[in-house]
Amino acid sequence: MSTRSIAFMFPGLGDHHVGMGLELYRTLPVFREQIDRCAAFLEPELGVDIRTLMHPQSAPPPLPASAGKKLDLRRMLGRDGRAPTPEESRLNETRNAHPALFVLEYALAKQWQAWGAEPEAMIGYSLGEYVAACLAGVLSLEDSLTLVARRALLVESLPAGAMLAVMLSEAQLEPLLGGHVSLSAVNGPEFCVASGSPEAVQELQTRLRDRGAAFRRVQSSHAFHSNMMEPIAGRVTDLVRGFARHAPKIPYVSNVTGTWITAAQATDPAYWAAHLCRPVRFAEGLGALTSQALLEVGPGQTLSSLVSPAPARIVVPSMRHALDPESDTSVLQKATARLDGLEKESTAKRPFTKTEQELAAIWQAVLKCEAPALDAHFFQLGGNSLQATRLLDRLSKTFRVRLPLRRIYEVPTLELMAAALDAPRSGSFPTRSSASPKSVNGSLFRLPNGLSIAHQNEAETRHFYDDIFAHRSYVKHGIRIPDGGCVLDVGGNIGLFTVFAHTEAKNVRIFTFEPAPPLFEIIQRNVAQHGIRATVFNVGLSNLECEAPFTFYPHSAGMSSFHPNEAEERHNLQTIIENQRRSGDAAVDQIGEHASELLDVRFAATTFDAKLRRLSDVLREQNIERVDLMKVDVQKCELEVIEGIDDADWPKFSQIVLEAHDEGGRVGKLVELFERRGFSVIAEQDALYVGTNIFNIYAIRKGS
Template sequence: MNNTKSLLTDSCESYNQSHLLLLSAKTEFILDKLSDNVAKFIKENSQINIADLAYSLQTNQQEFDYRRMLVCRDIKDAIHLLTNRDSERVFSQSTQGSPNTVVFMFPGLGEQYINMAQQLYQFEPTFRQHIIHCSEILKPLLGVDVREILYPKGTKIEPNSQANSLIADISSTFNLRQMLRRTQVEVDTNAQKLNQTDIAQPALFVIEYALAQMWMVWGVKPQMLIGYSLGEYVAACLAGVLSLEDALTLVVKRSQLIQSLPTGAMLAVALSELEIQPILTEGIYLSALNGPTLSVIAGSVEAVAKLEQQLISDGIACRQIQTSHAFHSPTMEEILEPFIELVKTFNLKSPKIPYISNVTGKWITAEEATDPNYWGQHLCQPVRFADGLETLLEVPGHILLEVGPGQTLGSITLQHPANTKINQPLVLSSLPNYYSNQSEFAFVLNTLGKLWLTGLSINWFDFYNQQHCRTLALPADLFEAQQKEVEPKQEESSSDRLFLKEQDFSEVTQHERLRLNLQNSYVAPRNNIERKIVEIWQQIFNLKQIGVYDNFFNLGGHSLIAIQMINKIRQNLKLEISLGTIFTNLNVADLATFVAKELLIENNTSQQEDLEALSAISHQIDTDKQVVNWLNYKLINGLEIFHQNKAETEHFYEDIYENRVYAKNGITFNPGDYIFDVGANIGLFTLFADQECDNATIYTFEPSPPTFNILKANTSKCRGNIKLFNCGLSNVDKTITLTFYPNSSGMSSFYPNEEEEKQVLKAIILNKKQAGMLEMEQVLQYTDELLEERFKSQSFNCSVRTISGIIEENNVKRIDMLKIDVQKSEFDVLLGINEHDWPKIRQIVIEVHDESNRLAQVNFLLKAKGYDVLIEQDNLYAATNIHNVYAVRNLMM
C-alpha cells in the first residue's frame, strides 16, 4: 500500500463527479472484510484519483457471486459509504438465483420534461451521437432542431461540474423539496412545445432510442421488449419492424395527424375495467388498462374535468395525465383512414426481438407487426398494458429496465398481481423522475451497478469510450488475501437475508424475494412517525415489511398510490401534504422527517396525540414553548452525534475536521491543554479538540437552550474534562435576547440582521456554484423561498458572562486555545478580557464579521496585546464580510 507515486500518474480525466465502485467476494463475510480493507486503503492513499479507482475495480477485479456497489462523489464519500454501508446508497446482492433476462420497457407520453437526459447528452458520447443523428433526420420533418426544444440555450452544464446530492442535503434545512413542485415551476415556451403532441412524440422517441443504444453499447442487451403507447413504436424500431428513418417519419406524421384533432384530456383512475364501465358515459372512453384496479379514461377536456370532480367527491383516487389529446380512444377515428394509408407506404418487417402488443396484451406476431390495420387499431383502441405484463411475467427471471424518463412503467409492473410469484422481476430505471434532485449520471451509474449485481457482464471498454483511465497498482493482498479469509460461524438473520444460497430459493417468501430485488438492507422504523408511515405504506403496497429506506418507486409506487398515501396521512396524522411531497420524499425516512417538521410547525394547533407521535422522532425540548428537532447522524469519521440538520453539520465537519480550520496557520494542540470553545453550537469543535489532545480541559459555551441540550448529549462522548456553560460570553454580565434560527442554528445571534445574513447565504450559494456544484443553479431559482424558510426564528432570553469572570470563578491558570465563533459578538467577547488575563491566553482563532471596520479593530487589539496575527478568508465566504483571524502570542515580547 505504499506505491503512492504510481497511483498518481496518468489519472482518468473524468467529466463527472459520480463514480461507481464495485466489489465482489466468495462470501458475504469476505465481502464485508473487503469493503473495510478498501476503505482503509483509500484512507492511506487519499491522493489517488477516485475515477481511476472506480475504473480499476470495474476492470481489474475477479468477479465472484457476492457483490456490492455504490456511487460516490469523491474519496471522502467513498470512505464514508464503504465504512458505514448506508442502506440508502450501498447495495449488495448475490448473483445466485438473480434474474438474468433483460427486458426493455419504453414509456409513453406524460413523463417528458425540459432538459431530460441533458447530462447524458452533454457528456455521454454514445447517447449524444444518437440524439444528434435522430435530430438531423427530424429537422426537415419538424422544421426545427428538436435539441433546441429539449435543451434550451442557457442551460448548458459545464464539464467538471459537481453533480451530487447537495440539494437533498440543503432541502433538509430549506424545505426545498416542498418548493420544487410542478405547479410552482413557471412553464416557458419550450415546455409548452414539449407538451404538444407533434413535438412531444418525436422528442420522446429520440430520448428512448438513444438511451436504448447507450445501454446496448454498454453490454445491456434486451432479449424482450414492451412499450406503452408511443413506446411500442420504439420497441418496433429496435426489433427491426421499422428502420430508424421510417420510424421517426411515421411518428412525426402520426403526431401531426393527431395534432390536427380537437384537444382532449386523460385521467388515471383507481378502478378495474369492470368497475369503470358505468362511468363511461357519452364522450368518455376507456383508454388504457394498467392494472387490475388501475385504468385510464379519455375524452373531451370538459367531460373529463366533470368526471374528475365526481370521482373525487366519491372518494375514488384519480389524477389527470399530462397530455394534449384523448389518445387510444374513438376520438382518434377521424384520422384512422389517412393514418392506415400512411403506414402502407412503409416497409414493415417481421420483428427480430420479441415484444408485447398493446392491442392484444400478447406477444406480437409477424402478421400483426407488418399489417397497417394493426397500427390503426393501436391508434384507436385501449392500451392493454396490464395484460401485456401478465404475458411477460408468465416466465420468471426478468430484469425490467425502463428506458425513458421517470419510473411509471416500473411502478405499474411492481404493483401487478403477477408479482406474487416467487421469481419476482428486478425493476430498474434509466432516468430520474421530474421531481428528483439526483444527478442523471449518478442515477444511471446506480442502475448500471445494480445490473452488475445480478451477474450481468458490462462492456467497460465502451462504457469509457476511449477515455484515458489508469489501472491503479492496487496491492495484491487487498483482494487475494480476502478470498482466503475463514468465515466465522454465525447465526443467520431471519429479518433480512440479502444473500441467499441457490438451494434456499425454494423456501423464499414473497417478502424476502422483494427485499432481495430491492438490493438494499432492511432498516426498521426507529420512531413513532416512521412506524405510522410504514404502517400506511405496508397497507397500501400490501407488503408485510417495508424498511425506512425502501424507495417508493422501487416498491411499485405511482401517482394514484401517492394520492392514497395523502389521504391516509390526512386521516391518521391530521396533516395535509401534496403529491409533490411524496414524489420528493421517496422513502419513509425522508417522508417522516418532512411530516415531523410540518407537525412541529403546526404544534400550536396540533392535537396532543400528534405531539406524542413526534416525541420519538425528535427529542422535544420545550423552552418558552419552542420546539427543536434532534436527529441522529453518523459523521464520516464514524462518530455518532445528534444534530439539527445535515447540511449545516456537514459544513461544520468539513471546516473543522477536514479543512482543520482551527489547527492551521501556526495553531497547535498539546496534551493537557486548556481550551475555551466560545459559540460551541452542537459541539463539533469540542469533540475535535478532545480528539486532538489527550487530557484536555475544555470550557464550552453555548447560549441557545435547545442547542445546548444537543451539545450536552454530544460532549458526553468526550474523554477529557468538559465543563459546559449554558450562557454566552460578552463584555459584561447581563441578560440579552438571542435570535435563534432552528433551521440554521449556526447563524443565531445577539445582533440579528436578517437581510445581511440572507446576503451571506446567497453569496455562499453563488460561491458553491462557481466552484462547480451543478445543483446550485437550481437552488438559485428558489433563493428567496429558501431563505425565508431558513430564517424563521425564535427568541430566548440568555445570560452572558465575561471570559475574565469565568477565569476567576474557575481559577483558570492558562488558556492554550481560545476559539470564538459568535455571529458578530466577537469583539464584545474580547472586551470582556481584563488586562491581567491577556497573558494567560496563548492562541486565538476568531470568526470576524467585518462590520463598522471590526476586522481592523480586532487586528489592532490583538497585535497590541502581543500576538502575531494572520487574517484569512475561505473561498466559500468570498464576497461576504466573514474572515478568520489567527492570533499566536509572540513569546519574544
C-alpha cells in the first residue's frame, strides 16, 4: 500500500458509541491486541476494564449491511426523544468516553500501520490530537493513556457546559457571542462551534434565532475549548510536565494554530493547556494538508464530511456511524480498496540502465506483458513459480549469471532484479525487497471466467479455480447453495470459495474464517471488490478457544497449518505435481532441474500467533440460526472444527463439505460422526490427490 500520500485524521468526541469497533475487535488481531494492551494498562487508573464500557455484554451485534436500510436522521440528530441506555450513559461519562475514544483510534491506527499505511502527516480534532501526538512519538503510549485519563477526570470536575454548532463564519459569529460564550471550533468557512454555560448558550440561541441563523445543539457534557476550561489549565500543564516529551517524528497539524506543530510547541507543557482552552482551528488545519488521501481513523465520518471536495485527493472514512446499517468490516474493506488505488504511483522516472532494458525485454517475453516500469513486480504482473523457472533459464543465457530460484522472490521488482544481475560485477548486493506479494494488496489476477481477484500465487490460484469453479468440487453429489442462503467458508485462503458462493446464488450471506493475516487481508479486498455480503474473521476454528502458532507458507498458502509436517506436505505436493505431469500438464514438465529448488521456495515459512474460536460461540454471537452449507479446508484441523459445534447447534446445519487428511483414521471418524448426526455421507479422493492422504467428504442432512 502506498503511504507517501496518506494523512490520518483522528476525530474527537461525538461519534463514539457503545459497541464501537466490536466487529473489528473480534476479527482483526492487531486491533484486538492494541485494545487489550491499552485496557490492561488503564484498568488500575480507571478502576474498570475499558473493554466492558466499549463492548458490554448487552451490546447489540453489528448491524448487517443492507441496501434497503436508511439512517434514522432524527435519531442521528438526537431528536427522537430516546433516553440513553444505562450502558450509553456510562460510556458517555467524561472519565470513560475520553480514554475509550483514544484507545479505539490508537488501535485502529496501529491496524492501518500493520497493513502498510504509514501516514506522511496527521491531524486530530480536539482529543484526536492526543492520538496524533502519541503516534508521532511526542509521548509514549503509557504516558498518553495516563494523561488522557487524568485530564478527563479534571474536566469532569468542572461545571456542566453546552455547545452549539452554528452555520456562520467566525467573523459573523464573534460579535454575537457576548462575554460568557467562547468560540470553540472553526470547522469550515461558515461552520463554527460555540460553547459556554447552558444559560449563556441558551441566550446565544435566542440571538441567532432573531438573526435567522441556523444552529444545532451538540451533545456534550462540558464546554470544551472555552474559558470554562481555564480553572484546570494549570493542572493540565503540571500533568504534562511530569512526562517525557520528544519532538514529533511524524508531522501533524496543531488545533491551536491551524498549521504544523513545532517541536517547541509539542514539548511545551503550556501548549497542552492552551489546546484545552482555545478553539480548534480545524478548517485551517485541513488547508495545511496536501496529501492525496485523507483517512479518517475513528468512529463515524464527521471529519470526512468537513473536507471540501477536491479532484486531486480522496477522503476515506474507515468506520461507520453508530446508526449506519453497514458493518464496520464492510466500511473498512471499502476503505482498503480505495487506498489501493494510490499504489499505482510509479517510482520517480529515470533512464533505464542497459541491464534494466534487457531484463524488461525478457519479462515481456516471459510474462506476455507491456513494457514494465522500474518498480514493476514480477509476481504482481502475473508471474508464478513456473514462469520464474523459465525466467532463470533466460537470465542465465543472456547475462551469464545463474541466480537461485529463491532470489527471484527476494528481488521481484525490475530495479532490484537488475541490480542482482549486476552484483557479481559491481560487488554490491541488493537487499531483500519489501514489496512482497504477501502485502495487504495482493496482485490482481483475471480468472478464466472473467472475474478479477487479488491473490498471491498464480499456480496455486489456478489450482483453486479449477477445483472450485471448473470441477465444482464443493457442489457435487447434490450439494447446492440456495438463494438467500447462509454459507460458512472455513479456511478461506484468498477467498475464492467465498467469491464462488456469491456468484452461485442470489443474496447469499457468507461468514469466512482465515487465521493467516496476509490471506485475511486479501480476502477483505476481494470481498470489497465484488460487493460480497460477507463477514470475514481473522481467526481459525477449533474445539476450544485459545491461541496457537500457525505456520504460513507464502508461496504455498494452501498447505499452511496449525499442525505443520513438512515431510508430509512435501510428499503431498510432489505427488500432486507428478499427477499433473502424468495428466499431460505441459507447464509442469518445464520445471525440470528446478523441481527440488521449487519445493524449497514453496515451503519457506513464517509463523503467526493465531486465535482459535469454537464455531458454536461464533454462531451465537452472529445470531446465525441456520447454515445451508459449510465448506471446511483447514489442513488437518477439520475434526477439531467439527468438535467445536455444540449438540444444540447441529440441527442448524444442512450441508457440510470437507477436505480431510486421513491421519489416524480421521476420514472414517468424520463419516461416522456425520452419519450419527443424521447426514448422508460420501467420501472420495480426487484423481489429482491419488497417492496422498487427502480426501473430500460430502454430508447432506437426510430429508433436506
